[in-house]
Amino acid sequence: MDGTIFIPLMVVIPIICAVLVNLLHEHSGVTKIFGYIGAICLPIVPILAVYGNHFFGGYQPLANGGLTVALPEAANAIISGSFLELFHPAITYAFGPGQQVILFVLGLVAMCAVFISIAETKKTSGVYLYMLFMLSAALMAFVLTDDIFNLYVFFEIAALVQVGLILVSRVRGNYETGLKYMLLGEVGGSFMLLGIALILGLTGNVNISDIVMMIHTGLVNPTNPVLLFAAGMLIYGWLYATGLPPFNAIKSEIYSKGLPSGSMLLQSFSVIACISIGLVIIRIFGYLPTAQMAMLAVSVIAMILGICMAMVQDDYKRIIAYLAVGELGYIGVGLGLATPLSITAGLFQAVNELVVTSFLFIGFGLVLYKTRTSKISKLGGLVEYMPVAALLTVLAGFAMAGVPPFNVFQSKYLLCQAAIAAGIPELAVIMIILSIVTFLAFLKMAYAIFLRPKPDELEVSSASVPKTTMAVMIVFLIICLIIGLFPGLVVDKLGVLALTAFAL
Amino acid sequence: MNMYEKLVQTLKSTFGQDPEKTLVNGSKTSSIVSAELVLMASVLVAALTIRLVSPALMIVAVIGLMLLFMYVTPIMPKLYKEHNDDFNNMMFYAVLTLAIFAIVFYWGVF
Secondary structure (H helix, E strand, O other), rough: HHHHHHHHHHHHHHHHHHHHHOOOOOHHHHHHHOOOOOOOHHHHHHHOOOOOOEEHHOOOHHHHOOOOOOOHHHHHHHHHOOOOOOOOOOOEEEHHHHHHHHHHHHHHHHHHHHHHHHHOOOOHHHHHHHHHHHHHHHHHHOOOHHHHHHHHHHHHHHHHHHHHHOOOOOOOOOOHHHHHHHHHHHHHHHHHHHHHHHHHHHHOOEHHHHHHHHHOOOOOOOOOOHHHHHHHHHHHHHHHHHHHOHHHHHHHHHHHHOOOHHHHHHHHHHHHHHHHHHHHHHHHHOOOHHHHHHHHHHHHHHHHHHHHHHHOOOHHOOOOHHHHHHHHHHHHHHHHOOOHHHHHHHHHHHHHHHHHHHHHHHHHHHHHHHHOOHHHHHHHHHHHHHHHHHHHHHHHHHHHHHHOOOHHHHHHHHHHHHHHHOHHHHHHHHHHHHHHHOOOOOOOHHHHHHHHHOOOOOOOOOOOOHHHHHHHHHHHHHHHHHHHHHHHHHHHHHHHHHHHOOOO | HHHHHHHHHHHHHHHHHOOOOOOOOOOHHHHHHHHHHHHHHHHHHHHHHHHHHHOOOOOOOOEEEEHHHHOOOOOOHHHHHHHHHHHHHHHHHEEEEHHHHHHHHHHHOO
């Protein structure tokens, strides 16, 4: 059996699970079993899959020798030796070492989200699991697809599922937030589609590799104003998908309105969209200094705004949400510098971000579970009630701030090196300043929630912390330590993906 | 009135309905002062990257930013008010950014 068959299965399996848990949602036990099976498959399939391309329908490029025998002589004479031979006639999924690392970590996060969702609810909700699986499928497709329109389709599916995750959370104000996110998505998503449509109009192609080849070999004029406008619209769509300014306020709001398991995947969407669409932009428009400058400028603003706004909040869910948005700026800086080292560092930061932010959402989700409040001013003394969970949550905060020996230290260090190597040491200075302030924000939050005396009016639930949630936090801590101590395990593979951004 | 009292007064009017009754504790004040300083430092350092476009422009930008900071400090309460969950604000900035991108990429790339 060809191992590349597992490539589409990474998307197909979660979709099948989503459909099944939704159809069988009235049978809690069956839903739970399908939920567990599907969740376990998510990180395993990327490990089993073999590197290569999957061509849907089996339609390979003619240069691969797949169809030339069936073509008439006259057609062969025209096609043979031309660019047409290299074009991809079908939707193509590309799977390499970089994609494997990202999908494995994403699968792990999605699996943990499903486990926590099942563990923390008395009756398993098939509808909620449906949304978790659909979002996972969309994110997997984001990483794999080499087709810009396929990317957009899954982007829209993911956007709708995100709204669904907010609507079912039962957090106060969730309906309004969901509606706002959809309306802003109308702006962000529509203009991204316009950019894709303009590229299709100019190149007649939606395969990203083909578009890159056409632009870089002069088949399409790279300075065509319509193409440049398309670049602007694609970057604008990237801002919306990622939650970089001006969409950072709504992104932080939706993170704070989701359940912890939902928020884990909501932030995963932002991270995966950031690298997937960001890499597409770098591949197609890497020759445009303006595109790189725009990405860098917005990313730096996101970092500064995210951390400054986090400092002035009194709600820890909003603090985590703003910090998560701010951390996305680091990934954007890596992509915007557009060197192989910086892109590798950006991808490395993204992988770490997937784990660490999920770790934090679960940790502070436990605080909410015990106290039913997210206002820092009303909290205190929780270390007495949940000592291990408190320690793990503080360690998660340290990991996000970039404290060694955790994984984010390595990625931020690599980002600083990349910024200096690219001749912009100012960015390294900003990243260091903001990491210190992130650490400060966590210290303040950890002291206020866990260490200071408990306010008299605070009621702490006597319910024990769910064992599954604790196990997931320990798994995340181990991952943070392993990647932090042995970064080569991840960086070498991500470096291969970064180099593909520069390949024709 | 010294600088600290002025700041606390601004914070009271920003974070509470009634400035007389609003309690702004030391922790909150120090957080906002930290955010204020980080914002200024980061923006000034970021402005140094304008040297890649033009060193003269960088000097003008940095001096301009310093003057701006002197006159508009404290910035964080204003930023907090502006950067809220109001849909009108969000849509305004989304459309403004779209317009900037459209102009820069259509006319200003080459």
